[in-house]
Amino acid sequence: MQIPNSLLKAIREQKVIPFIGAGLSSSIKDREGARIFPSWPELLNSSAERLVGEGKSDDANLVTSLVRKNKLVEAATNADQYLGRVQWLEFLKETFDRTCDHADPATLGLLYQVWTLGSNLVMTTNYDRSLQWACPDQADFRVWDIEAQAEQLSAIRNGRVSRPTVWHLHGQIDNVSNLVLTSSDYAGLYGNPGKTPSKYKAAIDSLKTLLKSHKFLFLGFSLKDEVFLRQVVAVNKTYKGAAAQHYAFLPPRDADSANLDDSGIQALHYDDHSDLPDLLSSLAVEALRSPPVNVPVSRYIVDKREGLYLFGGRGDAFFKLYDDALRAIDRQLDIFSLKLGRFRREHEGTLIQAATHAKIRIALLDPRFPLPDGQGNLASIREKEEKAQEGAIRRDVAEWVDLFARYRQKVAAGEITEGQENGLDIRLYNILPTVNLFAVDQSLFVGPYLLNVEDRDTPTFLLRSEAPGRTSMGDTMFNVYKRHFDAVWNDAETRDIADVSDNEVSAWKAGRSFGPVAS
Missing domain, CATH: 3.40.50.1220 (TPP-binding domain)
Known part of the structure; x- marks a missing residue:
């Protein structure tokens, strides 16, 4: 066409x-594949079934007859009359609310x-x-x-x-x-x-x-x-x-x-x-070729055939897809980020629950990562670039140390049984982060770290590796970023969060550096 x-x-x-x-x-369907809302004929036939339940079979037959003749307004008029206004409104509320x-x-x-x-x-x-x-x-x-x-x-x-x-x-x-x-x-x-x-x-x-x-x-x-x-x-x-x-x-x-x-x-x-x-x-x-007058950052464009979603910023639509993907974790979740403070506060329970059946890998910036020639550490530099409160990254990573300790307690108590295909691992990386990456099963969200640009204003891709029978652009880009994550995860300088010392945690919670360039 x-x-x-x-x-x-x-x-x-x-x-x-x-x-x-x-x-x-x-x-629109529910998670079991059933349609949530009826078509007009289905709505009216359902009202006829309710009439049968009220012992009004003749009235129900009239409604269904009108539906077959495509006289839908007339059918609705009769359903309203025969059910009575109160029951009719209750029926509509149950159907569409x-x-x-x-x-x-x-x-x-x-x-x-x-x-x-x-x-x-x-x-x-x-x-x-x-x-x-x-x-x-x-x-x-x-x-x-x-x-x-x-x-x-x-x-x-x-x-x-x-x-x-x-x-x-x-x-x-x-x-x-x-x-x-x-x-x-x-x-x-x-x-x-x-x-x-x-x-x-x-x-x-x-x-x-x-x-x-x-x-x-x-x-x-x-x-x-x-x-x-x-x-x-x-x-x-x-x-x-x-x-x-x-x-x-x-x-x-x-x-x-x-x-x-x-x-x-x-x-x-x-x-x-x-x-x-x-x-x-x-x-x-x-x-998108319209004159760029007051264009909100939350505008986005979708190419489902190629598995590509481009968001102008991390607005409500982005976070809805992000949160929905998290709730539906099936096999694996990989995250590469700086600190994930909002994520930890909102989703700790979901993460722990997901670890019972899926493999969760989270890579965070190591707050002790030093820069050359005594220039300080990367956590402090990133805080200045993002105009964040001093010590924010360190405090958030310290909270992840505590979360991991709570998780290990559940494992030790037998509440969670770890295996090859499930469990929670957190590592701290020592590289310059260029992207924020969130990969859940076949969906991968990725966006850059930008100087003096707030998180909400950052352009972000959603890549979906789900095009059946062919290699889509989303498929290809998904695999590129997954290789990037695996390289960070397996880097020799990356350390397990369980190896963080108590002294480091204490310093980070106070917003202070700890290590080669402590201040």
């Missing part, structure tokens, strides 16, 4: 708003890619929180319910939003009584033509303005929602075809299902669902 040049140009100009449908949410912990992070890839398309505003008719889970800037993330008058007015006035924002046009699960599913819900939002106006005039006016000024890119959206489609058609007719051109990535099964006449939507049909990540990666490349 060829991506139109007009769409690529709009991406570069930051004039594209992703509009996400149920197809992307339904691609999921947290990120329910999801296998590996299945969030498409949603991560949505945030690489250059727009801080993402629109959706979904009710769940999955777009928030994938957002790279969790600290600045914002949610709009159906209507957020001040924010929507600002977006129209300025032509953009300044913070990553998801607009739940049909409501979101934290306000379950406000969800748009039934006939009366749709009438409340969109109004009845020639009869009653919308209860959410500001929201509908904002939608129509954005449809005129921006290009929408529909993803996971079958465009069978006739009520919503009427809004698109109305805007296009009002401006006699001069409104913005919109685009929809659709799978082959939807090739003839959507009536797009007069909508101004160009259907772009891909051959297979596995093509979608590459298509979004191509758009992300164009987004």
